[in-house]
Amino acid sequence: MRTRPATRAAQYVAVVAYLIFLGxxxxxxxxxxxxxxxxxxxxxxxxxxxxxxxxxxxxxxEEQGLVRSMLNSLQISVATTILVLIVSLPVAYALARFRxxxxxxxxxxILVSQVFPVILIVIPLxxxxxxLHLTNTIPGVVIVYMVWSMPFALWMLQGYVAAVPRELExxxxxxxxxxxxTIVSIVMPLLRPGLIATAMFTxxxxxxxxFFALVLLQDPQLKTLPLVLARFVGAEGQVQxxxxxxxxxxxxxxxxVFFAFLQRRLTSGLLSGAVKG
Amino acid sequence: MTTQAxxxxxxxxxxxxxxxTGRPKQNREAIFLFLPALLPVLLLSxxxxxxxxxxxxxDARAGLNVDTNFIGFGNFAKLLHNDLFWDSFRIGLIWTVxxxxxxxxxxxxxxxxxxxxxxxxxxxxxxALIPWAMPPVVVAIxxxxxxxxxxxxxxxxxxGAHLTDHPINFLGDFGxxxxxxxxxxxxxxMPMTTVTLLAGLQSIDRSLYExxxxxxxxxxxxxxxxxxxxxxxxxxxITSLDMIWNFNxxxxxxxxxxxxxxxxTMLPMLFAYNEAFRYGNFGMAAAMGDVMVVIIIVFLAFYxxxxxxxxA
Numbered sequence: 001m002r003t004r005p006a007t008r009a010a011q012y013v014a015v016v017a018y019l020i021f022l023g024x025x026x027x028x029x030x031x032x033x034x035x036x037x038x039x040x041x042x043x044x045x046x047x048x049x050x051x052x053x054x055x056x057x058x059x060x061x062e063e064q065g066l067v068r069s070m071l072n073s074l075q076i077s078v079a080t081t082i083l084v085l086i087v088s089l090p091v092a093y094a095l096a097r098f099r100x101x102x103x104x105x106x107x108x109x110i111l112v113s114q115v116f117p118v119i120l121i122v123i124p125l126x127x128x129x130x131x132l133h134l135t136n137t138i139p140g141v142v143i144v145y146m147v148w149s150m151p152f153a154l155w156m157l158q159g160y161v162a163a164v165p166r167e168l169e170x171x172x173x174x175x176x177x178x179x180x181x182t183i184v185s186i187v188m189p190l191l192r193p194g195l196i197a198t199a200m201f202t203x204x205x206x207x208x209x210x211f212f213a214l215v216l217l218q219d220p221q222l223k224t225l226p227l228v229l230a231r232f233v234g235a236e237g238q239v240q241x242x243x244x245x246x247x248x249x250x251x252x253x254x255x256x257v258f259f260a261f262l263q264r265r266l267t268s269g270l271l272s273g274a275v276k277g
Numbered sequence: 278m279t280t281q282a283x284x285x286x287x288x289x290x291x292x293x294x295x296x297x298t299g300r301p302k303q304n305r306e307a308i309f310l311f312l313p314a315l316l317p318v319l320l321l322s323x324x325x326x327x328x329x330x331x332x333x334x335x336d337a338r339a340g341l342n343v344d345t346n347f348i349g350f351g352n353f354a355k356l357l358h359n360d361l362f363w364d365s366f367r368i369g370l371i372w373t374v375x376x377x378x379x380x381x382x383x384x385x386x387x388x389x390x391x392x393x394x395x396x397x398x399x400x401x402x403x404x405a406l407i408p409w410a411m412p413p414v415v416v417a418i419x420x421x422x423x424x425x426x427x428x429x430x431x432x433x434x435x436x437g438a439h440l441t442d443h444p445i446n447f448l449g450d451f452g453x454x455x456x457x458x459x460x461x462x463x464x465x466x467m468p469m470t471t472v473t474l475l476a477g478l479q480s481i482d483r484s485l486y487e488x489x490x491x492x493x494x495x496x497x498x499x500x501x502x503x504x505x506x507x508x509x510x511x512x513x514x515i516t517s518l519d520m521i522w523n524f525n526x527x528x529x530x531x532x533x534x535x536x537x538x539x540x541x542t543m544l545p546m547l548f549a550y551n552e553a554f555r556y557g558n559f560g561m562a563a564a565m566g567d568v569m570v571v572i573i574i575v576f577l578a579f580y581x582x583x584x585x586x587x588x589a
Contacts, residue, residue: 100307120329120566
């Protein structure tokens with residue numbers, strides 16, 4: 001089917017408009033992170049920095065608390081990811097392979113936990129964790145993240161498990177391998193891409209998370225990167241745009257790495273399971 | 278690949294179980310695999326969900342050693358006469374519906390373009406996904422830089438084009454704050470919707486278009502009579518999920534405006550958060566959450582009805 005020239009032209013205008021709307025904010029953020037304070041002071045901001053400098057990045061890294069908050073975020077995200085994988089993989093296996101009565105219950109829980117307003121969850125969580133002395137601690141945040149990252153991890157993982165041919169497992173069990181042995185030496189290796197994708201997804205959602213951390217962490221020593229960045233903005237009037245932009249760019253780097261890995265898979269529709277039924 | 282993978286569990290369920298494995302044995306084995314997850318999920322998810330709903334019917338307050346009493350519908354009776362609460366819900370609904378509808382239209386347009394053989398498809402697809410991976414706090418900071426009254430490029434461009442003669446404080450003026458926040462909401466929400474719609478478009482059978490073209494249908498008629506009906510299930514699903522996610526939105530607007538100026542962008546989540554953690558009224562905040570749940574159930578009903586129908 002041929003496209004008429006007029007339609008083609010309109011399509012290009014539309015694509016360019018989308019590119020500007022989606023891309024311009026990002027370019028501006030990166031460009032801001034490379035501008036000197038003097039350039040921010042000019043009345044006419046330019047699109048690209050006249051004299052690019054990395055001074056903002058060093059300034060941001062010297063900023064009180066920023067590096068510490070990055071380490072906090074890193075610790076929390078790594079611990080969450082490991083725990084989520086350990087706990088979710090057996091469940092995902094059971095969901096994909098057994099027609100157990102727990103299946104509809106778990107899928108119901110996954111859906112409910114995706115749509116429930118978090119304000120109703122965070123108050124009881126706060127009340128449960130406080131007597132256990134887990135509010136204002138990193139382990140407290142990690143277990144909360146673990147439980148609340150599980151629904152999506154399960155959703156992804158059970159799909160990957162289901163894609164592993166059953167016949168391989170049957171063949172292994174005919175050869176006398178136990179269920180555990182089969183899982184470890186047949187299913188796990190085949191699941192590797194799925195496990196990596198799920199791990200990255202979990203890491204990023206923990207790295208980006210804001211609300212639970214805001215409520216559960218008050219100690220300045222323990223604050224995560226999003227909390228520190230948000231407070232950075234709060235000080236209106238004396239806010240330094242350059243270092244703020246630089247810190248924001250740094251905070252986005254892990255997501256971009258993840259994204260570069262997963263782009264192909266993501267475009268084929270992460271949500272299609274939820275959508276197609 | 279993921280398209281099949283994620284959709285697969287439902288087909289797997291319909292397959293007969295493997296040879297020689299009866300249901301009771303499967304149940305026992307399944308429970309064993311569930312065990313490590315069970316305690317944390319019960320303690321930190323299921324129990325808080327139930328307790329959160331129940332808290333709305335109490336006068337719970339922050340602070341240790343505070344008595345909590347069951348007060349029935351007391352909180353809800355108070356909410357009925359709380360104008361600020363109604364304002365916040367009105368703002369929440371304007372935000373939810375505007376963001377969802379506008380983002381859907383924008384995402385459908387982009388998905389249709391990405392589904393053609395146009396150039397720049399790769400870069401547009403990449404750009405369309407980045408907002409989704411960024412931390413919401415960073416997105417908010419970025420847009421505060423963009424919309425800044427004196428240093429922001431948006432004002433610079435508007436003034437350069439003589440569309441305005443004075444800098445506009447987009448996030449600080451009563452009239453512009455909510456629309457500005459909605460634009461940011463669209464920017465953030467577009468990726469997920471675009472990707473989902475694109476997956477839907479790609480699964481439409483090409484021969485339907487060929488048949489329509491043979492019958493003399495033009496581009497618009499094909500869109501109207503082939504694309505839209507074929508995409509209906511996907512559209513209803515992603516729109517109801519978007520509605521719920523936008524209605525529950527918190528971090529983005531918290532950092533952009535913190536609900537200001539003068540409460541003009543006070544989404545229900547922000548309002549309930551302040552009630553709980555600024556004023557310490559846990560019970561009242563939970564009651565607001567309960568009202569939100571009722572609204573979410575309405576959106577959810579659309580999603581589930583659609584899902585059941587597509588399975589039938």
